[in-house]
Amino acid sequence: DGGITQSPKYLFRKEGQNVTLSCEQNLNHDAMYWYRQDPGQGLRLIYYSQIVNDFQKGDIAEGYSVSREKKESFPLTVTSAQKNPTAFYLCASSKAGSNNSPLHFGNGTRLTVT
Amino acid sequence: GQQLNQSPQSMFIQEGEDVSMNCTSSSIFNTWLWYKQEPGEGPVLLIALYKAGELTSNGRLTAQFGITRKDSFLNISASIPSDVGIYFCAGNPRTSGSARQLTFGSGTQLTVLP
Numbered sequence: 001d002g003g004i005t006q007s008p009k010y011l012f013r014k015e016g017q018n019v020t021l022s023c024e025q026n027l028n029h030d031a032m033y034w035y036r037q038d039p040g041q042g043l044r045l046i047y048y049s050q051i052v053n054d055f056q057k058g059d060i061a062e063g064y065s066v067s068r069e070k071k072e073s074f075p076l077t078v079t080s081a082q083k084n085p086t087a088f089y090l091c092a093s094s095k096a097g098s099n100n101s102p103l104h105f106g107n108g109t110r111l112t113v114t
Numbered sequence: 115g116q117q118l119n120q121s122p123q124s125m126f127i128q129e130g131e132d133v134s135m136n137c138t139s140s141s142i143f144n145t146w147l148w149y150k151q152e153p154g155e156g157p158v159l160l161i162a163l164y165k166a167g168e169l170t171s172n173g174r175l176t177a178q179f180g181i182t183r184k185d186s187f188l189n190i191s192a193s194i195p196s197d198v199g200i201y202f203c204a205g206n207p208r209t210s211g212s213a214r215q216l217t218f219g220s221g222t223q224l225t226v227l228p
Binding site for chain 1: 118120123147154155156157158159162202204212213214216217218219220221
């Protein structure tokens with residue numbers, strides 16, 4: 001079955017450490033996205049990539065970094081510069097350039113930084 | 115950026131009751147999407163609306179694209195326990211743009227009491 005796999009499901013880190021969240025898709029989608037979800041708020045876009053080796057900042061990119069070396073993979077690094085890193089992180093993918101192609105989401109990674 | 119106001123924030127209903135929730139915006143959207151998110155999982159697309167005035171059903175769910183293009187409604191009829199979750203609206207100002215332009219509502223948390 002095609003889909004998006006995020007790992008790990010839960011992640012705990014100490015303040016000051018960088019941490020990388022994995023996102024892999026086998027849907028052959030060109031576009032991939034990272035969102036942050038906080039309680040009582042809508043999803044906020046962190047970074048997105050329309051094609052391999054290219055990515056763009058979203059609305060809340062500060063303190064995050066990404067890479068897109070392969071079509072299937074779009075890892076997100078939460079750096080120590082991110083002031084409030086504890087959140088639920090969602091990865092998504094879609095066919096590029098088409099609004100009629102819905103977002104497919106992974107099951108998320110819950111990051112807790114203490 | 116654009117904002118969506120989604121209401122109510124939460125609902126507690128008895129099994130068998132009908133449910134209604136809505137999203138409003140101060141600016142025009144040309145696409146409205148409704149997603150459901152179950153605990154610990156990513157959102158799943160329920161209904162997509164692409165035309166003002168459009169009314170679309172998916173089983174017991176019915177969504178409408180407001181005629182002003184500034185609002186959308188989701189109704190669930192004869193609720194059942196598995197309807198529990200968070201329902202999100204999302205709007206795109208373009209009809210054929212990418213998901214980059216999506217704005218998400220803050221969600222309606224639905225609890226169905228037996």
